[in-house]
Amino acid sequence: MKTIESIFKINEFRDADIMACSGLNEEHGKNFGAVSAPLVKTSLFVQHDYQTYCDDMQHEAERYIYSRGLNPTTELLEKKLAALERGEACKAFASGMGAISAILFALLKNGDHVIIVNNVYGPTVTLIKQMHERFNIEYDIVISGNPDDIKEKIKPNTRMIYTESPGTMTMRLVDLSKISAIAKQNNIITVIDNTWATPLFQKPISLGFDIVIHSCTKYIGGHSDLTAGAVIGSNKYINEIRDFSHQLLGAVLAPDSAWLVIRGLRTLPIRMKQHQENVIQVLNYLKSRDDIENICHPLMGSEEQLSLLATQMYGVSGLFSFELKHGSFEKVRTFIDACKIFKPGCSWGGYESLIISPNRGYNEKAIVQDGMAPGLIRVSVGQEAPEILINDLNNAFNTINEI
Known part of the structure; x- marks a missing residue:
């Protein structure tokens, strides 16, 4: 086996990653100097007057109204995860499957085709199969991950390439840069579950991927005391996911769990x-x-x-x-x-x-x-x-x- 030093190049993201994981970029002055991020444990936020409430309701995605939409503790976590993955935005969910479901339901419609690449988490494949039976979502599986095999499966209605790398159980890697290049040439959305590597060890967005998923239940949380998921990507895709799946399907992350995930990031x-x-x-x-x-x-x-x-x-x-x-x-x-x-x-x-x-x-x-x-x-x-x-x-x- 090669030594670890002979395999990995220097991580040019290291300093920014440590900053995002730590509390160094948090505004402690707003929180009475508290070094630990506050847990804002509330279901709703009252407004100064009714006109303010009416105005805020037109900007629900950016203002504190109801914690199903936006909560300061969850928002802090989302900013940290977006920074770690070099994405523009993030939405947090109550579990990894909540995040996965949100992507599939927000971005796929009747008649769309999905290419599943590599060995992918079993419940994800099961959900896509259910969507095929119930909602006419077509799919193909390319276990090999070979770019040429992926190209052969592309159809006019192919909407998404969904992968994991390393793959579930087999831990096989696929070439993310080549897959993202193929997708861009064919106007296909690329999605990757990056839970195995964490944002510290792999940056799929820097390799051309559109959307990254994490089960924060795993390494990011790190203490086996929470379930959480996250989706990171461009403002365009995260807004679509937020407006449909996050708000309407309801699998949002509670501030208590968000606080625990932030705690996990400190030592990640x-x-x-x-x-x-x-x-x-x-x-x-x-x-x-x-x-x-x-x-x-x-x-x-x-x-x-x-x-x-x-x-x-x-x-x-x-x-x-x-x-x-x-x-x-x-x-x-x-x-x-x-x-x-x-x-x-x-x-x-x-x-x-x-x-x-x-x-x-x-x-x-x-x-x-x-x-x-x-x-x-x-x-x-x-x-x-x-x-x-x-x-x-x-x-x-x-x-x-x-x-």
Whole structure:
């Protein structure tokens, strides 16, 4: 494995990112000098008089009237996330799926076509399939992520290319610059779920993408005590999403959760550095084992994948998967149950280490059709000491090898 220093270029965004994550750009004077951002816990804001109320109602997107629309705590978070992703604007939602749903419902209409690129979060694909059945939204899936394969799927009614990079479970990278160039040539909106990398390690808007999604439940929140989502992009797209999906579908982020996400941002650079250092040590351990078929992490990819990594990313996170040799549900279940530090849990990105598998015993045929091996296991490397995590995995390998 190459060293981290040999793969990543200097992050030219670093100083501005640290400023956005911290409280250095906040106006403390407006908050009585409070170093911590205030939690404005209110459902509505009263106006000085009725004429002011009438005037404000014509500018609901910019004025404090009702917290479903705009709240000072949530607004501060949105400004920070927009700055981190180098977008013009951001809207926050009550969950990652709230953010994803908002984009799809605001920007797609009957008869539109979506190209899903790479292995994408399962509920996202399920929602698009539901929209196909209910609202005549067409879709194609290009698992390979190959630009030529994407071009072949473009139709006159193609409205959106939706991707993740790294991809769910497989962690495969796709070339974001090439995909965005293809989309621009064909007047297609590009959307990416950037949760794996966080805004610190990947900047899709700088690579030509239109819209970026985050499940702030994961690394950005970082403490497994909230659910939140965000959409970042140009004023044009965020206004469309705000007017339709944010205001009318109602999956808005409560100020309490927004405050927790802001708290998470304060330590995001430090936490991501530690996730990266921990996962490198765990990967170094795993690559020495001969009972693993494959390790799915960008650092363990082919030369082509490593080149993409160096070109479009500034670091790596702690979520990855690996395949047990001669894998089966029983083998997977035994391995996971033998772990004591890695706990079975469906999310990731917090301080704790987690472990799951897409193989649930009743769906092996389906996961193979989706390009995943029966012995695939996904781990989220947390903030624990790496030697403890390695020892836990080692004990699990010893357990399955005794069977």
